[in-house]
Amino acid sequence: LGAVPTSDSxxxxxxxxxxxxxxxxxxxxxxxxxxxYRAVWLKIPTEHAALIIEAVREGxxxxxxxxxxxxxxxxxxxxxxxxxxADWDRADSMTEAGAAAAERARLVQRAxxxxxxxxxxxxxxxxxxxxxxxxHPRDAAASPRARPRILAVQERRGPxxxxxxxxxxxxxxxxxxxxxxxxxxxxxxxxxxxxxxRGVVAIRHAHGALHDKSDMFYVCLLEAxxxxxxxxxxxxxxxMQREELxxxxxxxxxxxxxxxxxxxxxLYTRINEAIxxxxxxxxxxxxxxxxxxxxxxxxxxxxxxxxxxxxxxxxVPAPPPAVPV
Amino acid sequence: LGAVPTSDSxxxxxxxxxxxxxxxxxxxxxxxxxxxYRAVWLKIPTEHAALIIEAVREGxxxxxxxxxxxxxxxxxxxxxxxxxxADWDRADSMTEAGAAAAERARLVQRAxxxxxxxxxxxxxxxxxxxxxxxxHPRDAAASPRARPRILAVQERRGPxxxxxxxxxxxxxxxxxxxxxxxxxxxxxxxxxxxxxxRGVVAIRHAHGALHDKSDMFYVCLLEAxxxxxxxxxxxxxxxMQREELxxxxxxxxxxxxxxxxxxxxxLYTRINEAIxxxxxxxxxxxxxxxxxxxxxxxxxxxxxxxxxxxxxxxxVPAPPPAVPV
Numbered sequence: 001l002g003a004v005p006t007s008d009s010x011x012x013x014x015x016x017x018x019x020x021x022x023x024x025x026x027x028x029x030x031x032x033x034x035x036x037y038r039a040v041w042l043k044i045p046t047e048h049a050a051l052i053i054e055a056v057r058e059g060x061x062x063x064x065x066x067x068x069x070x071x072x073x074x075x076x077x078x079x080x081x082x083x084x085x086a087d088w089d090r091a092d093s094m095t096e097a098g099a100a101a102a103e104r105a106r107l108v109q110r111a112x113x114x115x116x117x118x119x120x121x122x123x124x125x126x127x128x129x130x131x132x133x134x135x136h137p138r139d140a141a142a143s144p145r146a147r148p149r150i151l152a153v154q155e156r157r158g159p160x161x162x163x164x165x166x167x168x169x170x171x172x173x174x175x176x177x178x179x180x181x182x183x184x185x186x187x188x189x190x191x192x193x194x195x196x197x198r199g200v201v202a203i204r205h206a207h208g209a210l211h212d213k214s215d216m217f218y219v220c221l222l223e224a225x226x227x228x229x230x231x232x233x234x235x236x237x238x239x240m241q242r243e244e245l246x247x248x249x250x251x252x253x254x255x256x257x258x259x260x261x262x263x264x265x266x267l268y269t270r271i272n273e274a275i276x277x278x279x280x281x282x283x284x285x286x287x288x289x290x291x292x293x294x295x296x297x298x299x300x301x302x303x304x305x306x307x308x309x310x311x312x313x314x315x316v317p318a319p320p321p322a323v324p325v
Numbered sequence: 326l327g328a329v330p331t332s333d334s335x336x337x338x339x340x341x342x343x344x345x346x347x348x349x350x351x352x353x354x355x356x357x358x359x360x361x362y363r364a365v366w367l368k369i370p371t372e373h374a375a376l377i378i379e380a381v382r383e384g385x386x387x388x389x390x391x392x393x394x395x396x397x398x399x400x401x402x403x404x405x406x407x408x409x410x411a412d413w414d415r416a417d418s419m420t421e422a423g424a425a426a427a428e429r430a431r432l433v434q435r436a437x438x439x440x441x442x443x444x445x446x447x448x449x450x451x452x453x454x455x456x457x458x459x460x461h462p463r464d465a466a467a468s469p470r471a472r473p474r475i476l477a478v479q480e481r482r483g484p485x486x487x488x489x490x491x492x493x494x495x496x497x498x499x500x501x502x503x504x505x506x507x508x509x510x511x512x513x514x515x516x517x518x519x520x521x522x523r524g525v526v527a528i529r530h531a532h533g534a535l536h537d538k539s540d541m542f543y544v545c546l547l548e549a550x551x552x553x554x555x556x557x558x559x560x561x562x563x564x565m566q567r568e569e570l571x572x573x574x575x576x577x578x579x580x581x582x583x584x585x586x587x588x589x590x591x592l593y594t595r596i597n598e599a600i601x602x603x604x605x606x607x608x609x610x611x612x613x614x615x616x617x618x619x620x621x622x623x624x625x626x627x628x629x630x631x632x633x634x635x636x637x638x639x640x641v642p643a644p645p646p647a648v649p650v
Contacts, residue, residue, distance in 0.1 A: 016422050046381055046437070047429035052395075053375040061371055064536060065387035065395055066448060067437040070377075071536065097341050104372035112371070112392040123391060124449040124538040125500035175450035175539050176532045203525070203615065206632035207501045211389060211396065213449040214500050216541060267620050267634060274636045288637030290528065290615065295592050307531035309592065311599045312613030 022054040057088040075118040152251035192239025195222035199289035202274040347379040382413040400443040455508040477576035517564025520547040524614035527599040
């Protein structure tokens with residue numbers, strides 16, 4: 001709690017006692033404001049959620065939350081601390097529940113508008129998804145299977161359930177997970193097929209996903225890796241994830257692309273054009289997609305973290321440097 | 326509150342009274358579990374934050390939060406409601422504050438592990454940023470300014486403050502804002518220069534950004550638009566945002582790229598190679614970048630929302646369809 005040192009056990013007692021917590025928080029805010037601090041972040045573990053309302057009564061609002069905690073924030077420069085405290089006390093003293101609730105909603109609205117007018121960074125805004133076009137190693141030209149085939153699935157849940165539509169394996173990339181790694185993981189989980197990431201074919205940016213977040217969806221090209229025990233010319237075996245999928249198969253790319261659902265969609269018409277061009281050019285330097293360079297030693301703004309670069313295959317990556325920067 | 330209809334004023338009273346709220350929530354959870362619901366989402370406005378701990382005591386954990394509200398979630402199938410309630414009552418009855426706090430932390434940890442083992446979608450995982458390479462319209466070949474120039478800025482805040490490093494204008498794309506629109510907006514806000522989006526040059530994916538979110542950063546190519554009152558051959562005027570920037574100028578691209586900070590960085594060495602190739606090829610169909618197609622009438626999984634597609638310039642976009650799909 002900043003300027004007020006507390007022992008662990010007095011802290012535990014304090015965290016049980018909302019009014020004491022609020023009093024100490026208030027005193028600290030005055031100190032920090034005088035010291036010309038600007039932002040105050042307050043991380044409250046889920047088990048101490050009872051303290052959140054005390055912080056709200058001091059002008060804090062949520063910034064974000066994870067399963068284990070909430071993070072609240074306030075911005076000190078123009079915060080009128082005595083007025084805020086008095087306003088909340090007044091709302092508390094109202095005898096009619098509806099009027100008190102309306103007044104509290106107004107006070108929160110005022111704090112929200114204030115915080116949103118500052119340069120404080122917003123909460124995370126996006127989920128990132130991958131759609132995986134997995135090409136089977138090419139069979140000999142003389143074979144009836146010499147045409148490109150991709151891994152196609154039918155979903156067991158969601159809007160496409162039971163409709164017989166073949167789609168590419170899709171999924172969300174995790175926080176802290178690289179895009180290319182996420183694509184390889186999704187294919188492995190859904191189909192048991194090991195793959196190598198080849199490139200980004202296209203990116204679809206859309207809005208209004210779960211809880212109104214935005215959604216960045218990467219159509220990726222991957223190549224199935226030969227599997228131990230599978231002879232050349234044999235299909236790479238599939239182990240379908242039965243909880244999520246109803247069907248999974250190596251499908252002729254032309255058959256996949258020609259599905260009515262895609263032909264009727266301007267978005268999928270273009271995505272499928274991009275897939276066609278990328279599959280045709282796979283392996284060639286001029287393939288019309290972004291290839292992937294992992295930069296384990298690269299300079300990143302976020303120290304201590306790997307980073308990845310996706311760029312045109314026109315650019316041949318330079319060899320990695322010998323020493324960390 | 327689902328199965329228990331309440332009038333507005335009785336709801337206001339209920340929202341003041343934690344134990345009543347908890348009792349009704351508990352009864353509803355039993356009903357919903359019997360009815361074989363799986364996920365329960367609970368959206369609690371910031372002004373009613375006092376109720377959050379009541380939901381936590383019934384097995385809920387945070388999913389996410391925005392300034393105005395928190396969203397909690399629980400997953401019913403294997404939730405042992407009587408045990409959870411009894412465990413929390415037991416923690417409340419402990420007389421030693423430290424022991425009670427430890428027990429509550431353990432109960433939350435159990436709920437977190439349970440929720441994270443279910444197929445519930447995670448919180449938003451990414452922020453999305455843009456770096457804007459803005460090229461000045463080409464001067465006549467005979468002019469000493471015929472070499473490509475870009476808009477370069479020096480930041481007033483952050484790690485580069487006062488270091489004399491020229492960088493491209495950068496910023497975060499908002500939730501619900503298209504990438505191309507975000508890039509054009511950032512350049513306008515920081516420099517007053519109106520631009521047209523030309524393409525994505527490269528994508529840098531990194532982790533460990535604010536609050537441990539991941540960061541998807543798009544290096545974009547934009548072209549400055551001629552400005553009313555500016556004659557051909559004259560520089561497009563700049564209106565620098567003084568709160569964020571210390572300097573802003575049209576800089577020779579070669580001079581920009583040759584800065585020591587970039588030459589020493591494996592990441593920026595590659596990004597700068599991509600920028601060089603994209604600027605050299607700007608306008609040509611074979612430019613090594615992803616161009617942008619807005620699909621206002623396109624099919625999107627998220628109905629009612631525009632969406633954008635970024636894809637190789639090898640693919641000439643088809644004309645937009647005449648009618649909404």
